Amino acid sequence: MQTNFSLAQLADAETAESEAVLRKCVHCGFCTATCPTYVLLGDELDSPRGRIYLIKDMLEGGKPATETVVRHVDRCLSCLSCMSTCPSGVHYMHLVDHARHHIEKTWRRPLADRLQRRLLAAILPYPGRFRWALRAAGLGRAVRPLLPARLRAMLELAPTKVHAPTRQERPGVFPAQGKRRLRVALLGGCxxxxxxPAINEATIRLLTRLGAEVVIPEGQGCCGGLTHHMGAREPDFAPANVRAWTKELAAGGLDAIVVTASGCGTTVKDYGFMLREDPELAEPAARVSALARDVTELVAELGLPPSTLPRRLRVAYHSACSLQHGQQVREVPRRLLREAGFEVLEVPEGHLCCGSAGTYNILQPDLAGQLRARKVRNIESIRPEVIAAGNIGCLTQISHGTAIPAVHTVELLDWATGGPVPAALAGLDGTVPA
Structure with missing residues (x-):
C-alpha cells in the first residue's frame, strides 16, 4: 500500500511503525473471510482491510478521529485472526492499537461512553476494587431492567459468587516437588x-509437580492489556511488571515467566515492542518478552507424567484468539490434552472469536452476544462433555451461553496428573471436587 506520511510525522516512532505496517498491505482481502465482524455484518468497513483504509486516512492526514472511524474501529475485537490469515505479514495489532490511541487523543466520546470506559479502567485491573464491584453488582441486579444496555451487559457477566483473596495472590515461593528443574514467575493476573482462583491453584500444583519452583514476585500486577486495548496510555502496568520480574531475575534467576490468561500472555510477549523507546526499560522489557510463556508451552517443555483419569472425557477445545492468533500457539494445548487422556474434539469455525475480547463483551454487547451464540452452537454441535480454553475471558463468555461445564486447560491437565477434580466437573463419573 502506498503511503504519504511527512518526514515530520515519520519522526514519531509510533507513526513510523504504522507506516511500515500499512506498506505491507496489498489489498488482497484474504482477511475478510476470517474477520468475525465482517462475517456477521458483511460491511467492508468492518473488515481488517476496510479498517486499514480508515486508519491510513486518519493517521496520514494527521486528522482527528471521526464518528465513522471510531464506530468501525470500536467494533474490531482485536482477535487478530486477520494476522493468521494475511500472506503479507501485516502486523494489524500494532496498527489498530495506534489507531485507538489516536482516537482517545482526538475524539471526545459521549459522556456515558467516557464514564463507562473510565470505570472499567479504574476497577478491572485491581483485584481488590473488582471484588467490591462484584459485591455491589448484587444490588444492581434488582434494577437491571431499568439500566442501559452496557450496564446490563456488565451485570449479566458478573458472577453471583465472589471469591476471597487466596495465597496465590500474595508474593511468595512454591517449591518444586522433588528435584528442581526450573524456576519460574507466575503472573497472577487481575x-x-x-x-x-482455581486456575492459578491448578497451575501451581501442576508446575511444582513437574519440578518447577513457582515464584509470585512482589510488585507485579495487571499486564495492562485491558486499558491498552481501550486506547489508554497506561504508564504504570507494563513498567511495574518489567521491574518486578527484572528484580526477580537478579535475585534468584528465572527460566520463564508463566501466564495462564492468554490475553495477558499476548500483551506480555509484546512488552519489548511497547517499551522499545524507553531508555531505561527497553532492554529489560525485551528480555521479559523473550521469557514469557503460556502455561501450556511450559508444560510441554517439562512433559506430562502418565494420566490418572478414570475414563476418556470428550473435550471441546476452544482455541482462544489471543493464543492461536496473538501467540501462534495452536497445537500444543491440544496435544497435551490428548497426552493427558482426553478425547479432543475440534470446534467448527474454531478460528472465529467467541465475543469476549477483553472488555468487548461489555462495550459491544450486541455483537458479542451474536458471536457467543454462534460459538456455543458450534460447540454444542459436537456434543462434548466439557469445554476447555486457555483464557478466563473466553471461559466467562462461553459459560453464559451453555450448560456444558467450561474449565481452563490447565485444570484438566492438573486433574489428569494427580490433582483434584475441577469443581465445574463435579458429578462426572461420580466424582466430587477435593
Whole structure:
C-alpha cells in the first residue's frame, strides 16, 4: 500500500511503525473471510482491510478521529485472526492499537461512553476494587431492567459468587516437588484470581509437580492489556511488571515467566515492542518478552507424567484468539490434552472469536452476544462433555451461553496428573471436587 506520511510525522516512532505496517498491505482481502465482524455484518468497513483504509486516512492526514472511524474501529475485537490469515505479514495489532490511541487523543466520546470506559479502567485491573464491584453488582441486579444496555451487559457477566483473596495472590515461593528443574514467575493476573482462583491453584500444583519452583514476585500486577486495548496510555502496568520480574531475575534467576490468561500472555510477549523507546526499560522489557510463556508451552517443555483419569472425557477445545492468533500457539494445548487422556474434539469455525475480547463483551454487547451464540452452537454441535480454553475471558463468555461445564486447560491437565477434580466437573463419573 502506498503511503504519504511527512518526514515530520515519520519522526514519531509510533507513526513510523504504522507506516511500515500499512506498506505491507496489498489489498488482497484474504482477511475478510476470517474477520468475525465482517462475517456477521458483511460491511467492508468492518473488515481488517476496510479498517486499514480508515486508519491510513486518519493517521496520514494527521486528522482527528471521526464518528465513522471510531464506530468501525470500536467494533474490531482485536482477535487478530486477520494476522493468521494475511500472506503479507501485516502486523494489524500494532496498527489498530495506534489507531485507538489516536482516537482517545482526538475524539471526545459521549459522556456515558467516557464514564463507562473510565470505570472499567479504574476497577478491572485491581483485584481488590473488582471484588467490591462484584459485591455491589448484587444490588444492581434488582434494577437491571431499568439500566442501559452496557450496564446490563456488565451485570449479566458478573458472577453471583465472589471469591476471597487466596495465597496465590500474595508474593511468595512454591517449591518444586522433588528435584528442581526450573524456576519460574507466575503472573497472577487481575480479573482471573477474582473470577476463578482455581486456575492459578491448578497451575501451581501442576508446575511444582513437574519440578518447577513457582515464584509470585512482589510488585507485579495487571499486564495492562485491558486499558491498552481501550486506547489508554497506561504508564504504570507494563513498567511495574518489567521491574518486578527484572528484580526477580537478579535475585534468584528465572527460566520463564508463566501466564495462564492468554490475553495477558499476548500483551506480555509484546512488552519489548511497547517499551522499545524507553531508555531505561527497553532492554529489560525485551528480555521479559523473550521469557514469557503460556502455561501450556511450559508444560510441554517439562512433559506430562502418565494420566490418572478414570475414563476418556470428550473435550471441546476452544482455541482462544489471543493464543492461536496473538501467540501462534495452536497445537500444543491440544496435544497435551490428548497426552493427558482426553478425547479432543475440534470446534467448527474454531478460528472465529467467541465475543469476549477483553472488555468487548461489555462495550459491544450486541455483537458479542451474536458471536457467543454462534460459538456455543458450534460447540454444542459436537456434543462434548466439557469445554476447555486457555483464557478466563473466553471461559466467562462461553459459560453464559451453555450448560456444558467450561474449565481452563490447565485444570484438566492438573486433574489428569494427580490433582483434584475441577469443581465445574463435579458429578462426572461420580466424582466430587477435593
Amino acid at each position: 480479573v482471573q484470581p477474582v473470577l476463578d
